[in-house]
Amino acid sequence: MKLYTSRLAPNPRRVRWFMAEKGITDLEVVDIDLRAGVQKSPAYLAEVGLPVAPALILDDGVALTESLAICRYLEALYPEPNMFGRDAREAALIEMWTRRAELLVAHPLMLAVRHGHPALAVLETQIPAISETSLAQAGRALGLFERRLADCRFVGGERPTLADGVLFTGLEFARMVRFRLEETHPNLLRWQAELRARPSAEAGA
């Protein structure tokens, strides 16, 4: 197996965070430069099928893309520490929080950066209204996580799970547009400080 990844990009970083939490060190990792367009080269497209990273190339040559599908496959190969839930109920609740983290915070913040940061104008036609709307949307959604983290040490419960990785890496990426947690969210700040102190914090950064 071989993992194509890329520094700075948010979706590869999710997988690197996940691998660091799992202690996965025996997987070949190949960093590509997305801004240089390596993902659009004929060789890459022939191998992966789409101009995206991350991509996990399985031993029979099948390419698996989508950061969370890659994490789920790695969870099956490296089951401990568990990051997706130990039974159906816990798995459903962790998936719910993972999706909330992705759809309500990480994805809008990604759009805010892509449509708002000058350096990313090479990737698409930037629309300022999308950046502003997305930033406001992510900001509003943080209240939900603040309330959750008043009750739980981590987003998914009492141990780090995929839900934490998605929220944490999403917030870290948004530092590119100077997005910061505010003091009105003390539980999020406590949680962020705890995650920043873990070795996984710098994985893929």
Add this chain to the structure above:
Amino acid sequence: MKLYTSRLAPNPRRVRWFMAEKGITDLEVVDIDLRAGVQKSPAYLAEVGLPVAPALILDDGVALTESLAICRYLEALYPEPNMFGRDAREAALIEMWTRRAELLVAHPLMLAVRHGHPALAVLETQIPAISETSLAQAGRALGLFERRLADCRFVGGERPTLADGVLFTGLEFARMVRFRLEETHPNLLRWQAELRARPSAEAGA
């Protein structure tokens, strides 16, 4: 258990499609009217925690939201026919296709409707640029599914899976803004006709 759902809305319809494919008939379903704002009532918020549908209320009162987390929980309770994959590899590939269907097609089409259909102006401040950009993005992504369906009978492989439900219900919802598959996509049209002929096609519509 009790499922809160809503007619016309795309995310509840995913769950209803999934239940119909599974043959789940013994689950209490309560339809609410999202445009009338039932989801914002104190009673609903006290029970569900967020103003969203679908929501599955578990027997101990815990509310599970997020359509695909609900589907995964139902998959554990009603394992046949399998809709999420029978082993780690198949599950990862189905998750990849489900995410592509959601992120590249269904979610942009949902934004196109919410920001483009006059009847939905009650739900948020509509931004025409978001509707147009999203519609174009979904249109471009269909080529990927056309190529996939040239190789496979269904999006996830040779039987219907969650990936089909997400793509199918996303496309059906976009009929509200007159979005149609075109003849340049014969395999998608063949697949859509097959899914429209199944009893699940009208579930939640």
